[in-house]
Amino acid sequence: MAGSNGHYPPQQRYAHITGWGMAVPERVVTNKDLEQIVDTNDEWIQSRTGIAQRYIAVDPRETTATLGTRAAMAALEVADFPAAKVDLIICSTSSPEHTFPATASLIQDALGATRAGAFDLSAACSGFVYGISLASSMITAGQAENVLVIGAETLSRLVDWSDRNTCILFGDGAGAVLMQASSVPGGVLSSVLGSDGSGGDLLTVPAGGSRQPATLETVASGQHFIKMDGRAVFRFATRVMTEATREVLEKANLGADELDLVIPHQANIRIIKSSMRQFNLPEEKVFVNLQNYGNTSTASIPIALCEAIAEDRLKPNDNLVMVGFGAGLTWAATAIKWAVPDAREVPVWRAGQRSATYGLARMRSRFLRFSRRVEGSLVTDEGDAWGEVVSKRIESWRNVREE
Numbered sequence: 001m002a003g004s005n006g007h008y009p010p011q012q013r014y015a016h017i018t019g020w021g022m023a024v025p026e027r028v029v030t031n032k033d034l035e036q037i038v039d040t041n042d043e044w045i046q047s048r049t050g051i052a053q054r055y056i057a058v059d060p061r062e063t064t065a066t067l068g069t070r071a072a073m074a075a076l077e078v079a080d081f082p083a084a085k086v087d088l089i090i091c092s093t094s095s096p097e098h099t100f101p102a103t104a105s106l107i108q109d110a111l112g113a114t115r116a117g118a119f120d121l122s123a124a125c126s127g128f129v130y131g132i133s134l135a136s137s138m139i140t141a142g143q144a145e146n147v148l149v150i151g152a153e154t155l156s157r158l159v160d161w162s163d164r165n166t167c168i169l170f171g172d173g174a175g176a177v178l179m180q181a182s183s184v185p186g187g188v189l190s191s192v193l194g195s196d197g198s199g200g201d202l203l204t205v206p207a208g209g210s211r212q213p214a215t216l217e218t219v220a221s222g223q224h225f226i227k228m229d230g231r232a233v234f235r236f237a238t239r240v241m242t243e244a245t246r247e248v249l250e251k252a253n254l255g256a257d258e259l260d261l262v263i264p265h266q267a268n269i270r271i272i273k274s275s276m277r278q279f280n281l282p283e284e285k286v287f288v289n290l291q292n293y294g295n296t297s298t299a300s301i302p303i304a305l306c307e308a309i310a311e312d313r314l315k316p317n318d319n320l321v322m323v324g325f326g327a328g329l330t331w332a333a334t335a336i337k338w339a340v341p342d343a344r345e346v347p348v349w350r351a352g353q354r355s356a357t358y359g360l361a362r363m364r365s366r367f368l369r370f371s372r373r374v375e376g377s378l379v380t381d382e383g384d385a386w387g388e389v390v391s392k393r394i395e396s397w398r399n400v401r402e403e
């Protein structure tokens with residue numbers, strides 16, 4: 001039972017996914033399209049990876065933050081939950097908008113999630129599952145009630161479009177879930193997180209960080225693009241996907257025969273098949289949609305989750321495992337008992353209310369930017385009476401909270 005403050009005591013708290021959403025750019029790039037730019041062919045790509053097409057953010061206005069924001073809005077809509085009541089936003093990404101500020105903060109601003117903390121999580125393609133594990137721990141420990149976990153990427157901006165080893169693999173997109181505290185048993189049952197930094201060089205963007213800051217030389221030699229040893233990553237991936245799945249099932253006290261659905265990271269159909277072989281799962285229990293999206297890195301699992309739900313592949317009390325691997329090297333798995341609350345009656349006016357709220361968030365953001373500029377130009381001397389008045393007025397505006 002929730003206490004008078006609406007919080008559940010720790011021993012009765014469970015972390016459930018209550019909303020989900022995804023977003024992809026408009027432009028579809030097929031394998032045939034890629035034949036025009038690198039020495040490859042549709043047959044090779046399909047047989048070696050399973051990928052037939054991917055979505056690419058060709059419009060420069062479409063970014064990791066805009067995709068992440070759209071996915072988060074969709075998740076909030078499914079849960080019928082206002083952005084202003086979100087406590088925390090975790091954005092997993094390997095293609096953040098900037099070194100800083102965090103992409104999560106930009107999404108927080110766009111949503112008008114004025115009460116939320118926000119940070120980016122860097123664990124490459126495993127990041128979304130890391131985020132689920134973290135959000136669940138915060139929720140069950142009583143540190144948070146409503147957490148948005150987002151996986152968002154525009155890796156196409158980091159891909160060397162003349163390198164056939166990598167450019168055929170990746171796609172852009174975002175997926176998000178809202179996780180909420182509940183007294184209903186289930187939700188996240190167990191998690192496994194892993195890393196082996198000795199394999200960091202197998203999949204990396206070498207320059208642009210503090211180790212090799214951007215110079216004319218790093219740009220000219222293509223050091224800002226993704227470099228990958230595909231075969232080594234393949235071997236690592238098949239091993240850790242199997243191990244992480246086995247471990248997370250053990251931790252959740254579940255046998256492989258009790259599994260209802262696995263959502264693996266959508267990197268390569270051969271990796272998925274070979275890593276799942278040991279569990280003897282029928283094909284319909286392993287969700288695959290990489291043929292349509294390519295490898296969207298940390299967005300691949302939440303996008304697949306959205307499609308699995310849309311296809312009715314998850315039912316109440318089903319046991320779900322999500323498992324990923326990626327640069328780092330990293331890997332992560334989580335076992336979830338799917339127990340989403342019954343669909344609520346959402347009043348018809350809610351959509352209008354929601355879009356008005358997002359409009360207000362945009363106005364609020366513009367006002368705060370403007371007010372900072374005004375403040376900067378008026379407050380010249382310390383103790384300046386007029387400056388102080390303006391400053392206080394702005395501060396009180398800043399504290400305006402949207403309900």
Ligand code: COA
Binds near residue numbers: 045125168268
């Ligand atoms: N089109 C046509 N031929 C290609 C090609 C392409 N896009 N890319 C590579 N080839 C060629 C190679 O040059 C090689 O030719 P060779 O035998 O004459 O030297 C041949 O195909 C086989 O290359 P290989 O690297 O052994 O292919 P592969 O079966 O290992 O498949 C990957 C390559 C990248 C698809 C595969 O290794 C893979 O998926 N690795 C994991 C990558 C991954 O998941 N990264 C993301 C992690 S989150």
